[in-house]
Amino acid sequence: MSQQGIRHRMPGADAPRGRTPDGSVVLVTGAAGVIGGVVVPYLAGSGLRVVAVDRSPFSSPKAELVLVGDVRDRAFVAQSLRPFGRPVDAVVHLAAIAAPGQVPEDETLAQNVQGAYLVLDGAGRAGVRCAVAASSVAAYGYAWAGRDLSPPYVPVDEAQPSVAIDSYGLSKTMTEQVGAFATRRWGMPTILLRFPFVGDGDRLAAHLDRIRRDVAANRRELWAWLDTRDAARAVHAALTSGLTGHHVFNIAAPDTSTAVPTAELLARFHPDTRLRAPLDGFDSPLDSSAARRLLGFETRHGWRDGAGND
Structure with a gap:
């Protein structure tokens, strides 16, 4: 492990808990993933010193330090949280099995929850000032249920309870609970971000094309999406x-991933869902207003360039 730019005093040492000023050291797990690969250079370009972690060798030119190891390894996590001899200022935990079907269901649950526990509890124990972690709209329980379930109301806000019957959705609800636990136990602020499908470039284009060809195929995900660059900004x-405290936020684009009007989509695929607020045009069924209000977060990237979906 190389240690570039060692400093005896971290710039974030005197900052209020929950705030990460320029020059702070941020540990990013899952740094080679779809979101992590964009988060690392974005944070580095925003004035933060990034320690990038993933379980397989990877390149991350904008990171100050790259570490390779498994976040289910307690000793490796402890080392990663103190890469320059003292605790990092903040943690961004993105490492996880990213979707169901990649490994057996019990392994999805075990890996995601154990990794979240070791990173978030370890961060609190080490005195890290705040932690941000990736959750998923799958926590609501619709996306990977294996059968059609509908939200009781839309727009879906963070108060809506989980009805998860799949191990991936369950792993995300439990990851959120681990964050709340770390806040209660150590007083460390934790923010869990519920992402929908995330992509840009070819990945996003392929996703939009699938939905254009079969709008029903995305009904359980409520046609929610987010540009990867906006995920990094979130x-x-x-x-x-x-x-301070523990928070969970929906982070989604304000529109859907289809050119079919939202009211038509809901009438066709979720006819029993109650409409609590108007959804005009292509408005997303996911409510991200809490993130706008409390994080000051607004998306900047859209896909609607005249190419519609059937």
């Missing part, structure tokens, strides 16, 4: 928000 907004 992480930065959470790190610099100054919020």
Whole structure:
């Protein structure tokens, strides 16, 4: 492990808990993933010193330090939280099995929850000032249920209870609970971000094309989406928000991933769902207003360039 730019005093040492000022050291797990690969250079470009972690060798030119190891390894996590001899200022925990079906269901649950526990509880124990972690709209329970379930109301806000019957959705609800636990136990602010499908470039184009060809295929995900660059901006907004306590936020684009009007989609695929607020045009069925209000987060990237979906 190389230690570049060692400093005896971290810039974030005197900052209020929950706020990560320029020059702070931020540990990013899952740094080679879809979101992590964009988060690392974005945070580095925003004036933060990034320690990038993933379980397989990877390149991360904008990171100050790259560490390779498994977040289920307690000793490795402890080492990663003190890469320069003292605790990092903040943690961004993105490492996880990213979708169901990659490993057996019990392993999805075990890996995601154990990794979250070791990183978030370890961060609190070490005295890290705040932690941000990736959750998923799968925590609501619709996306990977294996059968059609509908939200009781839309727009879906964070108060809506989980009805998860799949191990991935359950792993995300438990990851959120681990965050709340770390806040109660150590007083460390934790912010969990519920992401929908995240992508840009070819990944996003392929996703939009699938939905264009079969709009029903995305009904359980409520046609929610987010540009990867906006996901990175949401992480930065959470790190610099100054919020204390534990929080869970929906982070989704304000529109859907289809050119079919939202009212038509809901009438066709979720006819028993109650409409609590108007959803005009292509408005997303996910309510991200809490993130706008408390994090100051607004998306900047859209896909609607005249290419519609059937």
